[in-house]
Amino acid sequence: MEKEIRQLIGYRKKIKVLDATIRDGGLVNNFAFDDEFVRALYLANKKAGVDYMEFGYRASKELFDVKDYGPWKFSEDEDIRRIIGDIQDGPKVSIMIDVGRCDFETDIVDKADSPVDMVRVACYLHQIPSAIEMIEYCKDKGYEVCCNIMAVSTLQEGELREGLEMVASSGVDVIYIVDSYGSIYPEEMARLVDLYRSVVGEHGKELGIHAHNNQQLAFANTIECVGDGVNYLDATYNGMGRGAGNCAMELLLGFLKNPKYKEYQVFKFVQDYMVQLKKTGVVWGPDLQYIITGLLEQHPRSAIAFTKEGRTDYANFYRDILLGE
Amino acid sequence: MEKEIRQLIGYRKKIKVLDATIRDGGLVNNFAFDDEFVRALYLANKKAGVDYMEFGYRASKELFDVKDYGPWKFSEDEDIRRIIGDIQDGPKVSIMIDVGRCDFETDIVDKADSPVDMVRVACYLHQIPSAIEMIEYCKDKGYEVCCNIMAVSTLQEGELREGLEMVASSGVDVIYIVDSYGSIYPEEMARLVDLYRSVVGEHGKELGIHAHNNQQLAFANTIECVGDGVNYLDATYNGMGRGAGNCAMELLLGFLKNPKYKEYQVFKFVQDYMVQLKKTGVVWGPDLQYIITGLLEQHPRSAIAFTKEGRTDYANFYRDILLGE
Numbered sequence: 001m002e003k004e005i006r007q008l009i010g011y012r013k014k015i016k017v018l019d020a021t022i023r024d025g026g027l028v029n030n031f032a033f034d035d036e037f038v039r040a041l042y043l044a045n046k047k048a049g050v051d052y053m054e055f056g057y058r059a060s061k062e063l064f065d066v067k068d069y070g071p072w073k074f075s076e077d078e079d080i081r082r083i084i085g086d087i088q089d090g091p092k093v094s095i096m097i098d099v100g101r102c103d104f105e106t107d108i109v110d111k112a113d114s115p116v117d118m119v120r121v122a123c124y125l126h127q128i129p130s131a132i133e134m135i136e137y138c139k140d141k142g143y144e145v146c147c148n149i150m151a152v153s154t155l156q157e158g159e160l161r162e163g164l165e166m167v168a169s170s171g172v173d174v175i176y177i178v179d180s181y182g183s184i185y186p187e188e189m190a191r192l193v194d195l196y197r198s199v200v201g202e203h204g205k206e207l208g209i210h211a212h213n214n215q216q217l218a219f220a221n222t223i224e225c226v227g228d229g230v231n232y233l234d235a236t237y238n239g240m241g242r243g244a245g246n247c248a249m250e251l252l253l254g255f256l257k258n259p260k261y262k263e264y265q266v267f268k269f270v271q272d273y274m275v276q277l278k279k280t281g282v283v284w285g286p287d288l289q290y291i292i293t294g295l296l297e298q299h300p301r302s303a304i305a306f307t308k309e310g311r312t313d314y315a316n317f318y319r320d321i322l323l324g325e
Numbered sequence: 326m327e328k329e330i331r332q333l334i335g336y337r338k339k340i341k342v343l344d345a346t347i348r349d350g351g352l353v354n355n356f357a358f359d360d361e362f363v364r365a366l367y368l369a370n371k372k373a374g375v376d377y378m379e380f381g382y383r384a385s386k387e388l389f390d391v392k393d394y395g396p397w398k399f400s401e402d403e404d405i406r407r408i409i410g411d412i413q414d415g416p417k418v419s420i421m422i423d424v425g426r427c428d429f430e431t432d433i434v435d436k437a438d439s440p441v442d443m444v445r446v447a448c449y450l451h452q453i454p455s456a457i458e459m460i461e462y463c464k465d466k467g468y469e470v471c472c473n474i475m476a477v478s479t480l481q482e483g484e485l486r487e488g489l490e491m492v493a494s495s496g497v498d499v500i501y502i503v504d505s506y507g508s509i510y511p512e513e514m515a516r517l518v519d520l521y522r523s524v525v526g527e528h529g530k531e532l533g534i535h536a537h538n539n540q541q542l543a544f545a546n547t548i549e550c551v552g553d554g555v556n557y558l559d560a561t562y563n564g565m566g567r568g569a570g571n572c573a574m575e576l577l578l579g580f581l582k583n584p585k586y587k588e589y590q591v592f593k594f595v596q597d598y599m600v601q602l603k604k605t606g607v608v609w610g611p612d613l614q615y616i617i618t619g620l621l622e623q624h625p626r627s628a629i630a631f632t633k634e635g636r637t638d639y640a641n642f643y644r645d646i647l648l649g650e
Contacts, residue, residue: 185580186511186545187552215576216538220511220545227512238613250613251540254620255510263620264647268640270613275637288563288575288595295579295588312600315593322589 011257014231018052019045019249020210022072023096025240026056029282031070037273038072039083041237046090048253048265052118054094055080060103080115094118096148097134099127104134111142118144120176125155125163132170139171146232148176148210152192153183153297161199168203174232175205179221182214182244182286182294186224193228208232211247213239213286214294218247223255237266238274240282243300243307244290283307288314296321336582339556343377344370344574345535347397348421350565351381354607356395362598363397364408366562371415373578373590377443379419380405385428405440417442421473422459424452429459436467443469445501450480450488457495464496471557473501473535477517478508478622486524493528499557500530504546507539507569507611507619511549518553533557536572538564538611539619543572548580562591563599565607568625568632569615608632613639621646 021041022033038055045053056072064073071079075095084090093116097104108119119138123131131147138145147167152160167175177192184192189209196207209225209232211218222233235252239245250270253263289303292314298321306317346366347358363380370378381397389398396404400420409415418441422429433444444463448456456472463470472492477485492500502517509517514534521532534550534557536543547558560577564570575595578588614628617639623646631642 185548187548213541215579216541216544216573219541223510223512248541248616250616254540254616264640264643267613267617267643271638271640288592291573291575291579292592313596315589315596318589318592 009257012226012231013258014206015226015256015258016051016232017049017249017252017256017261018054018094018208018232018234019050019091019236020054020234020246021236021240021249023054023056024242024246025236025284026070026072027242028240028284029070029277030068031056031072033070033072035083037277039085039087040273041269042083042087042090044237044265044269046087048249048262049258049260050091050249052094053091054096054120055083056095057102058095058097058107059101060107062103063101077109077114077116084115092117094120094146096120096122099123099130099134102134104137108138108141108143116143118146120146120148122148122150122178124150125159128163128166132166135167135170135172144173145171146174146176146208147172148178148208150178151180151299152177153179153181153188157195160195164196164199168200168205172205174208175200176208176210176232176234177225177230178210179212181297181299182212182218182290183297184211184217184221185215186217186220189221189224190228193225193230197229206231208234210234212241212244212294212300213246214244214290214300216286218245219251219255222247222252226255238270238278240274240284243284243304244286244294245284289317292318292321334582337556338583339531340551340581340583341376341557342374342574342577342581342586343379343419343533343557343559344375344416344561345379345559345571346561346565346574348379348381349567349571350561350609351395351397352567353565353609354395354602355393356381356397358395358397360408362602364410365598366594367408367412367415369562369590369594371412373574373587374583374585375416375574377419378416379421379445380408381420382427383420383422383432384426385432387428388426402434402439402441409440419443419445419471421445421447424448424455424459427459429462433463433466433468441468443471445471445473447473447475447503449475450484453488453491457491460492460495460497469498470496471499471501471533472497473503473533475503476505476624477502478504478506478513482520485520489521489524493525493530497530499533500525501533501535501557501559502550502555503535504537504543506622506624507537507543507615508622509536509542509546510540511542511545514546514549515553518550518555522554531556533559535559537566537569537619537625538571539569539615539625541611543570544576544580547572547577551581563595563603565599565609568609568629569611569619570609614642617643617646
């Protein structure tokens with residue numbers, strides 16, 4: 001798709017920005033955000049014009065012990081209601097459920113009885129049949145529904161097409177490209193969008209992008225997608241997210257030209273809350289260990305362990321991964 | 326220019342990578358690198374297959390007091406010779422001279438008597454007549470010569486064309502696009518490359534890219550340029566450079582597929598030297614104050630001052646710039 005200069009000056013009203021700070025950032029601090037932080041973030045998102053705020057996962061309390069996590073691992077309706085309180089006309093609310101890690105049939109109630117607007121179903125390609133069951137369940141309950149297919153960089157085009165065709169035939173509203181390993185370059189991203197659109201387009205589904213910052217490309221890949229017609233954009237304040245983090249909200253709102261977006265509010269929240277959070281020792285961002293897993297198209301878990309151990313012997317880390325040790 | 330998938334798998338032999346760690350990084354630590362560091366970097370560049378290493382500026386000792394700076398503000402031939410010593414077949418050597426800040430007629434000798442291979446002339450658009458004088462002088466002395474036109478994001482297309490036409494008509498070998506403020510998005514970069522090529526192409530000059538990382542786009546803009554046929558690529562270890570820093574060498578060599586490039590050597594140097602350097606308190610990288618000057622297309626000097634003062638009141642900084650205070 002040829003990009004037009006007017007896309008840099010004008011804007012598309014259909015674009016929706018989703019703040020995933022609590023959900024993806026929660027993977028860094030075990031979801032231990034206090035209520036004041038989450039409420040201030042909800043207010044900041046409202047003032048900044050952000051369209052959706054993802055509060056967290058709704059994980060199974062059978063599989064995960066509530067004592068081991070902050071509340072946003074489970075994001076119960078009552079937790080969300082407590083945060084929103086009397087705030088009117090704030091961003092829409094989303095939660096994420098992972099295939100095999102949630103009890104959607106008991107934990108997802110009718111939308112009419114919930115503060116949640118959108119449910120995002122995360123899955124790997126081989127889990128798509130289970131994902132579709134969850135998508136249809138949530139759609140029947142009245143929610144907007146996304147499907148986030150993870151780790152697409154490692155998939156064959158044929159199997160990806162097959163999976164996309166299945167999801168696109170479901171009741172899903174938005175299908176997300178998820179660069180889980182932060183390994184995709186913008187040129188590849190443009191081709192992925194073309195592929196997604198070629199399969200999904202005739203079904204009238206929207207596309208979304210959730211990027212990781214291993215190679216300092218989360219923002220670049222996200223705006224590449226904007227140029228290619230993707231309308232659902234994930235970002236997080238200060239780029240907070242697992243490992244190398246995500247597309248930074250402050251960069252994204254600065255780029256988008258819709259006057260409803262106010263990046264000043266993002267700078268304000270970072271100044272008032274994120275600086276303090278960082279001082280507590282919570283660490284994320286594109287340090288070299290994440291560049292290495294991104295470059296080698298690997299899950300960041302080894303890089304996260306490297307970070308936790310306070311290691312800086314990057315070359316040893318690279319060699320060990322290359323040699324499979 | 327349509328990009329081709331094979332550019333991501335194959336490689337162009339004409340691509341040259343230039344390490345600007347000492348020169349642009351020197352703007353952060355006042356050029357106070359010790360000899361061991363610089364020699365280890367030269368060796369790392371040799372092992373990593375880097376084509377050029379820029380040792381520093383050759384600034385006027387009339388205008389600048391040698392007591393106020395480390396040696397790489399002046400990068401005298403004897404300093405460079407001392408570093409290289411008996412190392413054979415290392416990267417080519419470049420130095421930078423700024424219009425109005427050097428004494429080229431006394432300080433640049435015949436190439437036959439110098440360890441320098443390439444002289445890069447940095448200028449703003451209005452200085453191009455002076456730059457051309459310097460270019461012709463250095464060319465006559467036998468050097469490869471580049472012209473780095475700074476702050477191009479703020480120029481009108483007409484005046485830029487005019488300036489490019491003048492430079493392209495000189496003896497210059499390479500003309501660099503310099504995103505001094507880190508404000509250019511990849512789509513704009515692609516258009517700039519087209520513009521440069523349309524003026525410069527018929528003169529048979531090469532193009533180069535020197536990117537800054539204010540919006541986390543230095544690497545993205547550099548590889549955008551690779552896709553558009555730009556052959557001279559600046560990078561620095563760990564992205565070290567003024568303010569938000571530059572395109573990181575570890576990312577760039579990971580992306581380039583020419584087998585001669587060995588990113589392992591970059592990780593090794595970062596592990597052995599850059600980690601230690603950072604511990605001394607030298608600070609660079611795309612913190613929010615640099616995002617803000619990038620977004621607002623401003624020189625980073627106010628952000629550098631903000632950094633030095635240890636401030637984190639980003640929203641106040643943004644507001645003050647917006648209001649012109």
